[in-house]
Amino acid sequence: xxxxxDSTLPKxxxxxxxxxxxxxxELAEERAxxxxxxxxxxxxxxxxxxxxxxxxxxxxxxxGRSSERLAGEVEQLELRLDEVLADIAAADGSAxxxxxxxxAPVGDKAPRRGRRPLPEDLPRRDVEHLPVHGCACRACxxxxxxxxxxxxxxxxxxxxxxxxxxxxxxxxxxxxxxxxTQALMPSLPIERGRPGPGLLxxxxxxxxxxxxxxxxxxxIYARDGLDLPRGLLAGWVGRSAELARPVxxxxxxxxxxxxxxxxxxxxxxxxxxxxxSTQTARFWAYLRDDRPFGGPDPPAVFYEFTPDRxxxxxxxxxxxxxxxxxxxAYPGFNSLYEGGRVLEAACWTHARxxxxxxxxxxxxxxxxxxxxxxxxxxxxxxxxxxxxxxARLAARQARSAPLMTDLRAWLDATLRRISGKSDLAKAxxxxxxxxxxLTLVLRDGRACLSNNAAERRMRPLALGRKNYLFAxxxxxxxxxxxxYTLVGTAELNGWDPQAYIxxxxxxxxxxxxxxxxxxxxxxxxx
Numbered sequence: 001x002x003x004x005x006d007s008t009l010p011k012x013x014x015x016x017x018x019x020x021x022x023x024x025x026e027l028a029e030e031r032a033x034x035x036x037x038x039x040x041x042x043x044x045x046x047x048x049x050x051x052x053x054x055x056x057x058x059x060x061x062x063x064g065r066s067s068e069r070l071a072g073e074v075e076q077l078e079l080r081l082d083e084v085l086a087d088i089a090a091a092d093g094s095a096x097x098x099x100x101x102x103x104a105p106v107g108d109k110a111p112r113r114g115r116r117p118l119p120e121d122l123p124r125r126d127v128e129h130l131p132v133h134g135c136a137c138r139a140c141x142x143x144x145x146x147x148x149x150x151x152x153x154x155x156x157x158x159x160x161x162x163x164x165x166x167x168x169x170x171x172x173x174x175x176x177x178x179x180x181t182q183a184l185m186p187s188l189p190i191e192r193g194r195p196g197p198g199l200l201x202x203x204x205x206x207x208x209x210x211x212x213x214x215x216x217x218x219x220i221y222a223r224d225g226l227d228l229p230r231g232l233l234a235g236w237v238g239r240s241a242e243l244a245r246p247v248x249x250x251x252x253x254x255x256x257x258x259x260x261x262x263x264x265x266x267x268x269x270x271x272x273x274x275x276x277s278t279q280t281a282r283f284w285a286y287l288r289d290d291r292p293f294g295g296p297d298p299p300a301v302f303y304e305f306t307p308d309r310x311x312x313x314x315x316x317x318x319x320x321x322x323x324x325x326x327x328x329a330y331p332g333f334n335s336l337y338e339g340g341r342v343l344e345a346a347c348w349t350h351a352r353x354x355x356x357x358x359x360x361x362x363x364x365x366x367x368x369x370x371x372x373x374x375x376x377x378x379x380x381x382x383x384x385x386x387x388x389x390x391a392r393l394a395a396r397q398a399r400s401a402p403l404m405t406d407l408r409a410w411l412d413a414t415l416r417r418i419s420g421k422s423d424l425a426k427a428x429x430x431x432x433x434x435x436x437x438l439t440l441v442l443r444d445g446r447a448c449l450s451n452n453a454a455e456r457r458m459r460p461l462a463l464g465r466k467n468y469l470f471a472x473x474x475x476x477x478x479x480x481x482x483x484y485t486l487v488g489t490a491e492l493n494g495w496d497p498q499a500y501i502x503x504x505x506x507x508x509x510x511x512x513x514x515x516x517x518x519x520x521x522x523x524x525x526x
Contacts (some may be wrong), residue, residue, distance in 0.1 A: 142176030389445030
């Protein structure tokens with residue numbers, strides 16, 4: 001039989017050699033990339049084993065250092081191990097399907113252990129999946145008879161209890177033509193995995209909202225008789241975050257498509273394994289909320305994690321944004337305001353806070369007077385909240401503008417008669433320097449008086465920082481940003497975060513990528 005020859009290949013031998021050389025180059029690059037990925041996974045696996053050994057050694061130490069310091073070191077290593085295991089799972093997927101591969105480096109060919117059976121004492125709930133064609137054979141229309149069934153057990157979590165959901169798929173054969181018929185297995189968040197969407201949502205919310213590291217969750221689940229190793233949970237977290245990444249990116253595009261965006265950032269210490277210490281990384285929040293000026297579009301918040309606070313990060317994220325940027329006086333935003341594409345709206349709460357700090361430390365009557373003068377502006381804003389931009393602008397020009405004019409004259413006069421080195425003078429100079437941006441509210445009804453909306457979205461991260469002290473890795477911070485984006489946007493749209501993530505994971509695995517908008521929390525109903 002003659003061989004099949006690709007008609008698109010050149011007939012000229014020299015040109016054919018060029019094509020062969022190009023293909024060989026591509027193959028070499030692909031092999032190099034695959035080898036680099038394998039080496040990276042091996043390094044992660046070796047690091048995980050090293051962390052386990054360090055943790056075990058520290059837990060057995062009793063003398064030579066304070067127990068408080070020892071506990072802190074163990075906590076750091078435990079969190080780092082959680083993130084390393086999640087990194088491995090996100091790249092390899094071996095720990096997310098319910099098997100336990102141990103700690104052998106990726107390159108080793110150690111056999112996997114089988115799945116642990118789910119506890120027999122857990123309640124079980126059957127969900128039967130019948131053929132979509134009903135009781136008739138799809139081939140000839142004949143009657144079907146049941147000849148068997150396949151059962152897939154999924155570990156699920158409903159608030160307050162675990163259960164096993166048994167997906168039962170009866171198999172039928174046609175009495176006439178013997179054609180076999182069986183319903184397809186529903187798509188699961190993790191292919192061939194054991195966790196249901198409710199359990200995954202519970203693990204994610206426990207980690208990122210309730211600030212329970214995975215090793216602590218493992219201990220909690222053990223009290224319910226469930227053997228869920230931290231490596232398995234890390235695999236679930238890594239795969240779930242990867243699955244939800246397109247949704248978070250969709251939310252980010254929506255958030256930055258508004259006429260006004262709130263921006264804020266907060267520090268987050270991040271472990272630096274090579275240095276044996278932490279570095280100060282950053283979480284950024286970009287919030288769209290048009291409700292204060294009566295806008296009809298749904299609110300959303302997008303989080304981003306970066307290794308530092310360089311201005312290049314918000315400049316890159318906001319390079320296509322056009323509109324009002326409601327933020328603090330961070331210099332990294334300054335280049336965005338050049339050319340008028342982005343309008344700067346400063347925060348009166350920041351200005352007031354500086355006078356409040358002076359009042360707390362010195363009990364200055366001048367600081368108190370500044371705060372009282374600003375109070376009138378906030379009272380007017382409370383009255384016009386939710387009104388259309390034109391109505392807000394008219395009210396501000398009639399009522400807020402005279403208050404601001406008087407405040408500006410008072411600040412100028414006060415600055416001339418106090419010490420220029422005092423904290424009060426610094427507060428006044430900050431306010432005067434920001435005056436143009438602070439008074440944008442008198443020129444645009446969409447602008448807000450403060451950036452409080454973004455600051456409120458930072459509180460969960462600050463609480464997490466207080467509880468677990470730091471991010472375990474760069475990838476761990478990025479995973480956290482994805483989940484916080486889902487959680488924050490769900491809350492803004494009236495969802496309980498765990499309920500939304502469960503609903504999202506139920507539908508996401510088999511959902512067309514070009515219809516992600518259907519899964520947004522403002523389209524789904526709580």
